[in-house]
Amino acid sequence: MNQTSDNNPYPTSPVMPEMFEGDKVIQFSCHKGIGCFNACCKSIDISLTPYDILRLKKRLSITSTEFLEHFTFPFEMEMNSIAGVKLKPVEGGTACQFMTDEGCSVYEDRPTACRYYPVALLSMRRQDEFVDRNAYALVKEDHCLGHLEPRKLTIDEYRKEQGIESYDEASRGWRQLILKKKSSGPSIGKPSKRSLQLFFMACYDVDRFREFVMSDSFNMLYDIADEERATWISDEILLQFGFRFLRQVLFGEESIKMSEEALLVRRKQVQDNHMRLELEAAAIKAQHEDDLVDED
Secondary structure, X not given: OEEEOOOOOOOOOOOOOOOEOOOOXXXXXXXXXXXXXXXXXOOOOOEEOHHHHHHHHHHOOOOHHHHHHHHEEEEEOOOOOOEEEEEOEOOOOOXXXXXXXXXXXXXXXXXXXXXXXXXXXXXXXXXOOOOOEEEEEEOOOOOOOXXXXXXEEEHXXXXXXXXXXXXXXXXXXXXXXXXXXXXXXXXXXXXXXXXHHHHHHHHHOHHHHHHHHOOHHHHHHEOOOHHHHHHHHOHHHHHHHHHHHHHHHHHOOOOOOEOHXXXXXXXXXXHHHHHHHHHHHHHHHHHHHHHHHHHO
16 A cells, blocks of 8 residues: 655654544644644644645745745655655754744645644555545644643544645645556656656646746647636646646646647657667667678
8 A cells, every 4th residue: 555645744664653534533722822832833844735835935925936946945755756845944943934933924824734733644545546545644742732632623624624625625636646656666667857857847836837838849749728728827727737737748648639740740759769679670680690690
C-alpha cells in the first residue's frame, strides 16, 4: 500500500500510524489563551499544496514565482523524483515567517497542514485500484495542550470547521499525480529533467505556467479552444488544467488534443527514429558478419 501525507508526522518511521475514518471523535481545541499558543509555529516543517501557494501569493499580492523564491524551498519527495515545496522558516531560525505574538498573520489563508493540525491526512492507493482513498492519523506532541481542552468533535466536523474541504478538493488532482507516480514505480521509468520541471511549474508556479500555456509554441502543439483559453485568467481553473496536462505528459493519459500539424511532426519523428534504429541494427549485423568472415 502506498501512501502520502501533506503533513505526515512519521516521515522516517517504518511503523504505520493508527488510521481513522472521518467519524473518529477527537478531543482538541487551540486558542490564544492556551499555554502552548504559537508553540507549533516556532519550529515548522510545513509542506505546501498547490492551492496553499495560490492562496498565500494572492494574500501577499505577489506572483507565484516571487512567493516561491522568498517563502519556500523545494525538496524531493523520493530520490530522483518529483518535487514538493516547503515553507521556509525565518532567516537563521525555525519559526514560521507568518507568526506574530497575536498568532498567524495569514490565518484566513493559512496552509492545509496548519488547518489539519493535529490531524494528518493520509492519502492512499492500492496498486490494483484507480481511485485514491483518505484516512486520518492523530498527531500528539508533548508541547501541545490542545488535547487536554474539554471539547470533542469528529474529524469530519473538525475539517469543516477549519475550512479544509475546499482546500482538499482544489489539490486533489495534485495528490492523485503523486499517488500515481508512487504506485506506478519503475513501470513508467525515471521522469526526464524536462518532465520534472513541467511538474514543478504546473503545480507550484501558476503565473509562469500561464505564460507557458499562452505561448505561441504551446498553442502550435495543442488544439485549445479560445473559450477554454479565456478561462485561464483564473488561477484555480488553470491549476486544474495543469494537473490534466501533467497526466498527459507523465502518464500518457491523453485528454488535450494535439494540433494536426504537431501530430504529423510527431509521427515523422517516430518514423525517423524507427528508421535510425533499423539502420543501426543493420550496420551492427553487417559488422558482425564481416568479423566472422575475417576470422574464417
